[in-house]
Amino acid sequence: xxxxxxxxxxxxxxxxxxxDKKQAMKLIVKARFNKIIEKIENELIRNEIIYEIDNRLx
Numbered sequence: 001x002x003x004x005x006x007x008x009x010x011x012x013x014x015x016x017x018x019x020d021k022k023q024a025m026k027l028i029v030k031a032r033f034n035k036i037i038e039k040i041e042n043e044l045i046r047n048e049i050i051y052e053i054d055n056r057l058x
Contacts, residue, residue: 026057 006028014024033053040046 029053029057 006025010028011021011024014027015021019027030053033049037046037049040049
């Protein structure tokens with residue numbers, strides 16, 4: 001898998017669990033960002049970033 005690309009296998013796996021394609025893609029993107037976000041100590045900044053990610057994925 002390339003950086004920034006969502007793999008078909010990954011997408012298929014999540015969709016096979018009952019999520020539609022858009023929901024599955026959102027979960028994958030959020031999971032990848034979460035690895036970085038959880039390292040941010042400032043809770044206010046962390047929450048602002050999460051909010052922006054959610055807005056841009058809708």
